[in-house]
Each structure stands twice: as C-alpha cells, then as structure tokens.
Amino acid sequence: MPEILFFSLVAGVAIISSILVVAMRNPINCALSLIMSFFCMATLYVMLDAPFMAATQVIVYAGAIMVLIVFVIMLLNMRTETSKNYVHGVLVGCIVAVLTLFVISGFLTKSPLTGATGSxxxxxxxxxxxxxxxxxxxxxxxxxxxxxxxxxxxxxxxxxxxxxxxxx
Amino acid sequence: MEYEILGLPAWYYIAMVAKVLVVFVWVLLTVAYATYAERKIIGHMQVRLGPMRTGWHGLLQPIADGLKLFFKEEIIPAEASTFAFLVAPLIALVPAFISFAVIPFGTTITVMGCKIPLQIAAYADKSGGVIDVNVGVLYILALSSLGVYGIVLAGWSSNSKYSLLGGLRASAQMISYELAAGLALITVFMVSGTLSLQQIVADQAGFGWYAWRNPFLFGAFIIFFICSLAEINRTPFDLPEAETELVSGFCTEYSSMKYAMFFMAEYANMITVCAITVTLFLGGWHGPFTDAFPLLSPLYFIAKVYSLIFLCMWIRATYPRYRYDQLMGLGWKFFLPITLVLIVGNGLWISVIGAGNWLGSLFA
Missing domain, CATH: 1.20.5 (Single alpha-helices involved in coiled-coils or other helix-helix interfaces)
Incomplete structure (x- = not known):
C-alpha cells in the first residue's frame, strides 16, 4: 500500500512536470521541469529494483545532457515567449495521443507475453x-x-x- | 515486544530517524563552525587573531553571522527571472546535504539487541548482514552533478553579467573536473570490486587503506582530492567567485537567507567531499580498537574528515588563485591523461602483485 501511494506521488510529479515542459513560457523553466521529470523517472527505476539504471539516468540525462541544453539556452539568451498561443498543433497532438493510448492498451490486454522468466x-x-x-x-x-x-x-x-x- | 511495521521491526524506523537527525545536526553544526574555523585558522596562519569579539575567542561568531544574514533585507532584482532565482539556492543546498545518506560514518553497533549500521541508507537484515545501497558511489556522483544547476541557474536568473560569467565558469569547471575525479575513482573500484560504500570500507580493514594499497592508488587519491576541490569551487580554483574580476560571481545579486544558503551549500559540499575522500581512500571509520569499542569508529571518521577540512583551509591560506585558461588546461591536459595512466598502471599492479593489502601483510 505505501508503495502504491509513493508511486502515485512520484508518477503525479512526473506527469505534472512533463506537462510543464511544454506549457511553460520561459525556456529555462521548461528545462528545469524536464530535469524534474528525469529525476522522477530515476525514482521509479529505484522502485523497480534497478538502482544502477536510476544512477545512470540522473548522471547522464540530468547531469550531462540537460546541463548542455541549459547552457545553450543561457548563451543564446532566449527570453520568455511573447507571441500568441500556437493552437493549430493541439488538435493533431490530441488525436495522436489518443491513438497511441489505444495501441498501447491493445498491446497490454492482448499481448503475446507468456510470463516465462529468463535467467x-x-x-x-x-x-x-x-x-x-x-x-x-x-x-x-x-x-x-x-x-x-x-x-x-x-x-x-x-x-x-x-x-x-x-x-x- | 517485536512490533512490525510493513514487514520491518519498529526499531528499524526509530534507528533510521535517529541516524538522520544525528547526521544532519552534525553536518549543520560543522557547516556553521567550519566558517568560524576557516576565519580562525587563516587568521592565525596570517599572524592575526581572526574573530575575537563575540563570545570567548569569537566562539559565537557563526550565530551572530547567521542572525545578521537572517534579518537582512531580501532583494530580488527587477529584471531577474523570479522562479529560477528563488529555486537556485535550494537546488544548490539540497544535493550537498543528502549525499550524506550513503556515507558510512561508523561500524555496526548493537543497541538493546538491535544491530544498527551507522550509515543512513543501510540496515541489518534478519541474518545480521548489513545491506546498503549497492550503487552508493554512483549516487554521490549523480547528486554532485545535480549541484551544478543551482550555480548555473543562480548565474543566469540574476540577469547580471558578473553573475552570468560566474555561473558559466562554475559549470564549465565542475563538468571538466568531474571527468578526472570520476576516472580517478575507477582505480578504487578496480581494487574493491563493488560500488557499495559499506563493502568498500569493510575491505579497508586493518590499515589496508586504499590510499596506500599501491602507488597508483595514492596518485588517484591526490588527483581525486584536487579535482574535488575544483568541483566545489574552493581555492585555488575559486574562479566562479573571484572577487577581483567578478564581484562575487554567481551569488552577486543574492542577499539575506538565499545568500546564506549558497554559503552553507559551499561548506556542506566541502564536508561531503572530505567525507567521500575519507571513505574511499583513507579507510572510512577504521582505526585501532574499533572491534572492542564500536563507538570509537564515528570519532575516527570525524577526526579524519576534520583533518581533511583543515587541509582545505590550509590550501586556501597558502595558494593564489589559478588563471581561468590555466585551470582548464590543468584539468583536461594534465589530470585527465594522468588518471588514464593511473588506471592502466593500477590494472598492471593488480594482475602482477595483486589487489591485496601488501603493506599490511609486511607488518603482520
């Protein structure tokens, strides 16, 4: 039970920060949200008994790749987006997301997995x-x-x- | 008697909370008094007295400093990006403190029949074996790589050229020296065969400290310590806050408690780095008579950590600051190739002479 509570907390933060990555106006804040979601991923790896994956996730993604991205944002001195909302992509995005959800749920329910374990x-x-x-x-x-x-x-x-x- | 919560005995949780409290209070006190010690030590090295007015020999100086910073006016620059400006000190402070979760600061002690390993992220299982995070070193590396963000964001969000330059310098420096420090650690893993800090310390029992297992490990110890100094921006590598060039670097625009947080993060980082060096190279909590008196082990650990902190302060009182291009050249053209040579040499030594404690076996 506490594991499920903790999982919901981490997953909730991961989802919220992933939404903020695309919703925030300031590129640095977007990058911060992305780091937060990577960190939540690492926490999920720990919960899956894969501490090495968690450590490499933080070292490589949060520690190296994101530093590079933050650097580029800082040096280009990008400021807050001032133009209007872009709405034309939203509809297509929604359709793609719903279709992906269908495909994934189809895989999960009718999957060819046998449940046999490897070594x-x-x-x-x-x-x-x-x-x-x-x-x-x-x-x-x-x-x-x-x-x-x-x-x-x-x-x-x-x-x-x-x-x-x-x-x- | 044996209450169980979620499959683990109740004293497990009590011990866990107690360990967390003890370690954090110790780190906070050390941070506070490290600032005092630094002023005192450098003062005496420069033949002056250092703080003398507050309390006996200035002993209450950290409290006075803390109160002063706490009551100062909080200023957020008008053109700053507020969110990043506010979270930057937190991002700098938190990784510095939580690295301590995996550092073993003592042997396993028995309190009222319960075995408690003196390491926050560890517990004794039913058979009495100690289980800890088996990627302890990677955890520390991961956290230290997160610490960069605090400085980068502080530099960028202040919207001041001094801050930005300081932030850029700090992050470039940290990334460059992380490489050499990480490679120096590989020599340790070649001997220990594990990433678990509990087992690394156990392997150094009987004065088989890694620092003098073989000449290459000694070299790795020196290089790791120097690179760590550069990673935490201590003198002679304190370019990010070089007063003569950059006012105060990335924290120029910060005031009040947020400035204090950067200050605390810096000192906490210094303590962490010294604790890691002690754990990996200087035998951790090992010392004479720890088998008979287990409570001596945290004292040995603290004594070793304080000696290294003293060394950091001594270096600060002695050496002038590097020039920026010299610093980068040193990191990439000198330390990096040398660590590669050390790794190869260490491998040869292990395959020819062995990874064992040959110095200790000479005396035994």
Missing amino acids: MTPELITKVGHTELIGRAMFSQFLLPFEITSILLLVAIVGSVILAKRKL
Whole structure:
C-alpha cells in the first residue's frame, strides 16, 4: 500500500512536470521541469529494483545532457515567449495521443507475453548486484556492440571538434 | 515486544530517524563552525587573531553571522527571472546535504539487541548482514552533478553579467573536473570490486587503506582530492567567485537567507567531499580498537574528515588563485591523461602483485 501511494506521488510529479515542459513560457523553466521529470523517472527505476539504471539516468540525462541544453539556452539568451498561443498543433497532438493510448492498451490486454522468466531473476539481481550483472553482460556477451558504440562516439567527438574549430 | 511495521521491526524506523537527525545536526553544526574555523585558522596562519569579539575567542561568531544574514533585507532584482532565482539556492543546498545518506560514518553497533549500521541508507537484515545501497558511489556522483544547476541557474536568473560569467565558469569547471575525479575513482573500484560504500570500507580493514594499497592508488587519491576541490569551487580554483574580476560571481545579486544558503551549500559540499575522500581512500571509520569499542569508529571518521577540512583551509591560506585558461588546461591536459595512466598502471599492479593489502601483510 505505501508503495502504491509513493508511486502515485512520484508518477503525479512526473506527469505534472512533463506537462510543464511544454506549457511553460520561459525556456529555462521548461528545462528545469524536464530535469524534474528525469529525476522522477530515476525514482521509479529505484522502485523497480534497478538502482544502477536510476544512477545512470540522473548522471547522464540530468547531469550531462540537460546541463548542455541549459547552457545553450543561457548563451543564446532566449527570453520568455511573447507571441500568441500556437493552437493549430493541439488538435493533431490530441488525436495522436489518443491513438497511441489505444495501441498501447491493445498491446497490454492482448499481448503475446507468456510470463516465462529468463535467467535474470530478481533474486539473482539482489544477490549478485545490478551493476555487476550489467558489467559482465556488457564486456563479454555484448562486447562488439559496446566497442562499435565507443568508436562511433569517438568519431562524433572528432567530427564536432573539426566542424567547430575550422580556424584552428 | 517485536512490533512490525510493513514487514520491518519498529526499531528499524526509530534507528533510521535517529541516524538522520544525528547526521544532519552534525553536518549543520560543522557547516556553521567550519566558517568560524576557516576565519580562525587563516587568521592565525596570517599572524592575526581572526574573530575575537563575540563570545570567548569569537566562539559565537557563526550565530551572530547567521542572525545578521537572517534579518537582512531580501532583494530580488527587477529584471531577474523570479522562479529560477528563488529555486537556485535550494537546488544548490539540497544535493550537498543528502549525499550524506550513503556515507558510512561508523561500524555496526548493537543497541538493546538491535544491530544498527551507522550509515543512513543501510540496515541489518534478519541474518545480521548489513545491506546498503549497492550503487552508493554512483549516487554521490549523480547528486554532485545535480549541484551544478543551482550555480548555473543562480548565474543566469540574476540577469547580471558578473553573475552570468560566474555561473558559466562554475559549470564549465565542475563538468571538466568531474571527468578526472570520476576516472580517478575507477582505480578504487578496480581494487574493491563493488560500488557499495559499506563493502568498500569493510575491505579497508586493518590499515589496508586504499590510499596506500599501491602507488597508483595514492596518485588517484591526490588527483581525486584536487579535482574535488575544483568541483566545489574552493581555492585555488575559486574562479566562479573571484572577487577581483567578478564581484562575487554567481551569488552577486543574492542577499539575506538565499545568500546564506549558497554559503552553507559551499561548506556542506566541502564536508561531503572530505567525507567521500575519507571513505574511499583513507579507510572510512577504521582505526585501532574499533572491534572492542564500536563507538570509537564515528570519532575516527570525524577526526579524519576534520583533518581533511583543515587541509582545505590550509590550501586556501597558502595558494593564489589559478588563471581561468590555466585551470582548464590543468584539468583536461594534465589530470585527465594522468588518471588514464593511473588506471592502466593500477590494472598492471593488480594482475602482477595483486589487489591485496601488501603493506599490511609486511607488518603482520
């Protein structure tokens, strides 16, 4: 029971802050709301017994990506939106949202899931530890995708330096 | 006798609340008296007396300062973005304080037959084993990365060029040095094999402190401490509030309690950083006779933390401030490559000599 209460609290804050992301006029306040919703997501991960996911969610999204976004907003010195409401997107948005809701509920009720569990059971996770399991899987089973991703990131870094610092 | 609330015995909750209260009161008192200690220590190092008027040797100075700040007029600049301006001090203050939830400040003590580990986010299960957050270090890193927002927002929302420049400097500095500090921590995880602070401290028993497990870990300890100083904007890296250039940096436009909150956040961050360094490199609460007298362990922890805080103040009294480009060059061109070398060297040492406490085994 208290878990459900806590979940409703966190989920409520997550929903409200996600709405504020699009509803706020000041871009910095939007960014703050987005950080808040990321933080709520991290809390939900903790409730799902995935503390490592929660920590990386905060470190990567709230701590790195959002700092970059806030930086850009600050340096461009964007001020509060002064123009009128944009209403032409609302109707289309509502239709898309309702359709998505239908698709998701269809999946949930008539899903092909059998309920069979794999080798990663909650008992194993609490015994060995989430971090260690992820680390073992990433550096043995999924080593090649990991290496490819890191090379891709390296290429992106070098490319961005070359593009940004042409004059050097 | 054994009341249960939600599947856990009632004393579990009492112990939890007691630990939270004790730790937070300790942090608040230390924050208050760290400001006094800093003025006193720097004063004596510069051959003057420091505060002397309020109370015996100025001992009531923090209370006087607090009262003064509390009764000052609250000013919000007319062109500031009010919401961000108001929440910025809170965002700076809260992460600084809640990092303490995962730091073990003592061994497991037994009160009236109940085993209580001296760490807020930990409990003893039915078999007596201590369970804590198994990503403790990542939790601290996550919170420290949230602390940037307080400073960035303060700088931006004040709508003043000094504040903005201070905020930009602070965030660039924190992000750059977070990298080197995080890489220095990897050497610790290579030896400990876990992210749980409880187990990291347990692994350093018997003077097997990580700082002198091998030369590379010692290097990592030094680099982590320096990078932490830069991350919390302490001298010699206090460029975000360089008075000579930026008035007071990101908190130029702040007054009254909101200014006090930034001040508290700064000192709380310093205590947190010292506590983390002690936990990861200097054996946490370990010291002689903790098995026989478990209550000694928090005292050892506090003594180690206070020694590091003294070191921070000593550094402040000794070194001049870095120039901004030197600071960035130091972080990216010196500390970052060195930590990479330390990681490789540490790996070689572990595979050739082993991760064990070889220094301790020499004396044993």
